[in-house]
Amino acid sequence: MFQVYEKYGIKFNRINENDLETVRAWRNSDFVRSKMLYQEYISAEMQKKWFLSVNNENNYYFIVQYNNEDVGVANIKDIVNNEGESGFYLVNESYKNTSIAPLFNIVFGYFLFDVLGLVKLRIHVRKDNPEALKFNMFLGYKMIEEKCGDNFYYLELTKADFANNKKINKLLNYISKNYSL
Amino acid sequence: MTQQEFLAKFAAQFEETDPSTITIDTKFREIDEWSSMVVLVIIAMVDEEFSLKLTGDDIKKSTTVHDLYMIVSSKK
Numbered sequence: 001m002f003q004v005y006e007k008y009g010i011k012f013n014r015i016n017e018n019d020l021e022t023v024r025a026w027r028n029s030d031f032v033r034s035k036m037l038y039q040e041y042i043s044a045e046m047q048k049k050w051f052l053s054v055n056n057e058n059n060y061y062f063i064v065q066y067n068n069e070d071v072g073v074a075n076i077k078d079i080v081n082n083e084g085e086s087g088f089y090l091v092n093e094s095y096k097n098t099s100i101a102p103l104f105n106i107v108f109g110y111f112l113f114d115v116l117g118l119v120k121l122r123i124h125v126r127k128d129n130p131e132a133l134k135f136n137m138f139l140g141y142k143m144i145e146e147k148c149g150d151n152f153y154y155l156e157l158t159k160a161d162f163a164n165n166k167k168i169n170k171l172l173n174y175i176s177k178n179y180s181l
Numbered sequence: 182m183t184q185q186e187f188l189a190k191f192a193a194q195f196e197e198t199d200p201s202t203i204t205i206d207t208k209f210r211e212i213d214e215w216s217s218m219v220v221l222v223i224i225a226m227v228d229e230e231f232s233l234k235l236t237g238d239d240i241k242k243s244t245t246v247h248d249l250y251m252i253v254s255s256k257k
Contacts, residue, residue, distance in 0.1 A: 097210075098237030102221035134216035167196075167222070174225040 001057050005115065008179035010107045012062035012074065019063060020047050023073060026091040035089060035129055037152055060116075064088075064104045071100050074108045076118070083120040086112065086157075101135070103179070106172055109139060113159045121157045140165040182231050182257070187250045190230050194222050205247045227253055 005012040015023055024047045026032055033039050042050075054061060058079045064072040072095070074088040088108070090101055112118045123141060125132045133153060137143075140161040147154035162168065184205060192200035195214045209215055220240050227235040233256045235249070243249045 097217050097220065097241055099217075099221040099224055099240075100237065102218045106221075131216055134214070135218050138216060138218040171221055171225060174221075174229070178228065 002060065002116075005062070005111055007107050007110070008103075008175050009066065010104045010179075011065040012104075012108070012111065013065065015051070015061045015063060015073075017051065020044075020051055022070075023047070023061075023063070026073065026089075031093045032089050032091070035126060035132065037124055037126060058084075064108075066100055066104065071095050072104060074104065076112055076116070076121070079118070082118050083122070084112075084118060086121040086123050102171070103175065105135075105139060106168060106175060109157075109162055109168070110172065113162055119159045123155050123157070125153045125155065127151055127153060139168065182254070184247075184250055187231075187253060188246060190226055191223065191246055191249070194219065194226055203246065205245070205250065207246050208244055209246055209249070210244075223249070233257065 001014070002012075003014045013019075021044065024042055024044065027036075028042055053059075054077060059075070059077045061073065061075040061077075063070055064074050070091055072088055072090045074086075076084045076086050078085050086108075088101070088105060090096060095101065109121075112121060121141075123136055125136060128151075136155055136157075139157060141155035141157040142161070144154050144156055188203070188205050189200070191209075192198075192203040195203070195212065198212055198214050203209075203212065220237055223240060224235050224237065227233050231253065233253055235253060235256075239252045240249065243252060
């Protein structure tokens, strides 16, 4: 199991027990919680229980670092038959509308498909978060209408769609030339 | 790099937006297609087309295409 993955200056550190309270504080912040399908307050006990349920080879939750700063949390969960549910959030509103989320999500997509060997990702996006919808569709996610709910969109991204996405390939090429590692 | 050259390159980064609808005074965050992903697209475009380094913060503190042009011009 990967504990650390680093590429193009982006470092993904797998969450461990020592990170739980830091991650819980981010996750409970209004900025993050308002974007989530599950919006209830998460207690320390709930967090520990959650960690025990995801600390295995079918789930990867990473703290994302850029320039030695914690900038986000990225995850792939419920991996079955090389398919899983992806997600991410920025840990601080100051990173919103910067290049940080695009940068680490493109690198994370590369990691999921080319390093972990997944073939399909799925994602749920709240219907009141059009920015996230546009962001994920840029990555190549396609909406699956019949799986959408009252308050969320359901989207899927295949390895082929990601690999053949010219816009992403152009950006990945740019990142590989201009960011370290 | 003239203002018109910058505007044309900027507008060309959008696939679903008619370039003629984007002017130097356009508030770029109001373009339907705009998302934070486009921030990286614009950074890459400025680097590759004009060999200048625009940052995410430069874009964050800008409102219009003209604001961006002025920042890029100041880096020459």
